[in-house]
Amino acid sequence: MTTGIDDTSEAGVKQDAEPDNAQEAGQDERRETDRRGTDRDPEAVHTDRVRAAIRKEIRADADDEPVAQEPQNPPIIELRDVTLAFDRPILNGVSFAVREGETVAVVGESGTGKSTIIKLILRLLVADTGEVCVLGNDIEKLTYEEALEIRQHMGMVFQGSALFDSLTVFENIAYPLREHTDLDDAAIEQRVREKLQFVDLDPDQVMELAPSELSGGMQKRVGVARGLAANPKIMLYDEPTSGLDPLTTGTVTNLILKLQRELNVTSVVVTHDIRSAFRMASKVALLHDQRIVFFGSPEEMAASDDAYIQTFLGGY
Amino acid sequence: MALLERMNAAARKKVFSLQEAFILTWNAVRFIFVPPFYREDVIQQMDAIGVQSLGIVVLTGFFTGMVLALQSAVQMQRFGATTYVGSLVTASMIRELGPVLAGLMVAGRVGSGIAAQLGSMRVTEQIDALNVMGTDPIKKLVTPRLIAALVMLPALTVINDVAGIFGGNVIAKFYLQLPTSLYWATVWDQISNGGFVFRVIPNDFIHGLFKPFVFGGIISLTACHFGLRTTGGTEGVGIATTRTVVTASILILVTDYFITQALLALLSS
Helix, strand or coil, X not given: CCCCCHHHHHCCCCCCCCCCHHHCCHHHHHHHHHHHHHHCCHHXXXXXXXXXXXXXXXXXXXXXXXXXXXXXXXXXXXXXXXXEECCCXXXXXXXXXXXXXXXXXXXXXXXXXXXXXXXXXXXXXXXXXXXXXXXXXXXXXXXXXXXXXXXXXXXXXXXXXXXXXXXXXXXXXXXXXXXXXXXXXXXXXXHHHHHHHHCCCCHHHHCCCCHHHCCHHHHHHHHHHHHHCCCCCEEEEECCCCCCCHHHHHHHHHHHHHHHXXXXXXXXXXXXXXXXXXXXXXXXXXXXXXXXXXXECHHHHHHCCCHHHHHHHHCC | CHHHHHHHHXXXXXXXXXXXXXXXXXXXXXXXXXXXXXXXXXXXXXXXXXXXXXXXHHHHHHHHHHHHHHHHHHHHHCXXXXXXXXHHHHHHHHHHHHHHHHHHHHHHHHHHHHHHHHHHHHHCCHHHHHHHCCCCHHHHHHHXXXXXXXXXXXXXXXXXXXXXXXXXXXXXXXXXXXXXXXXXXXXXXXXXXXXXXXXXXXXXXXXXXXXXXXXXXXXXXXXXXXXXXXXXXXXXXXXXHHXXXXXXXXXXXXXXXXHHHHHHHHHHC
């Protein structure tokens, strides 16, 4: 397993990956674990079932599998020994790097500070100690105006979509273009149509609607289109599938994969939906007890024998 | 000990809140002169703050003028001085009631609306979305509302004054049987007897226009301050709205006293 960070080894995550097992057919494995379940500890049976399900999930999307990134790709986002506390400690010595073209899923229990990491990357929050580097800049050393400029290279999809409810769908997507580009009205409309089509929405049907007239899944897709409007180098997602039904969750997950495949956008996805995380991520960072206790590929996570990881995946 | 700690924490919170209010004010004023300028937002806010408040301001002014004339007529009839009812209504409306009533009405109608709108934007992450897209929320949301309030509140006050004086005219004509020409002559006497600045601008107008200018700033900045600091979901939006109306109303009344005293000293000298 490639840990990528010190925290992982400090946390004592065992790294006995099972590459051969990972090649077995999911159905056979499920049957095997079921058969063994008759004379084994129920907890072990459950763990085996979870692993089998996760492997199946990963294999089921073999065609959609994130493009393997060359290790020499430069880090686009890097957190180094970041510590943050409000009235209680939130993050303690968090370090990880996201390389160009990678999709890193930050997973963990609710309230562990996953969304805080995104806010640190955007400099909506400033770390107490440590460094947050984005596109080669230590974002915390920039002036407010410089930080605004760096943010123009990032697109963000919010948990609740955060579409401006006083604007139409068209105006929402056109907003970053009107703010930061010299595009004329025709070019803006063309870009908005292009982005809506990319997220599988019919521009003619939705452009003039208010966000309140859209379903949750459509709002999320318009949020992705708005995030993409300025062709950012980095996309950040805060719980992109939360509150969505399984079908719409699949649609949004496929959309993130499509973005990665077709546009090679570097992404950070904060989620507690481990199923989606395993489908879309090239790396998974598990946040627990204010630290990153695992950083590696979904396969490595599924194969891990670490007790906490097993417990965490057991909830899946 | 626990009590002292709580008091200390509460005091620190107040000081930080005050500090944030000053920073917000400074940035909102600074951005008036720094591009990009959101002209469309300013016009939209002028419509929301000014045009859409016209009805309530005209009604308030008209009935206040009528009540003023009615109450003063009862007292003045004893001395046979009912002819001066126009002077009394004019002085009261232009110097005090016009600015304060327009201010309180706008604080209630517009201040609460701004706080609720920005508070909702805060709790639904729309403010964060602006930040993420490289837009300063103060420049985009606060400065246009400040400019609109600074321009529209004096305009609303003038309309409020005129409506009040007309209200007094109705009482003078139909209740006191005073000729309309006499009523308007006393109105003009009051304005001209108050003195002039630079021999052109009546002193009463300085009182009547400077105050709403300040009140406009108070209302918009108070509403934006509480709106942008909203936490705690929809309940927080309600709290922000209430705090805006209470704080802005108190600040209007307190500031009115100090402005009046300062202007009286300044203009009489």
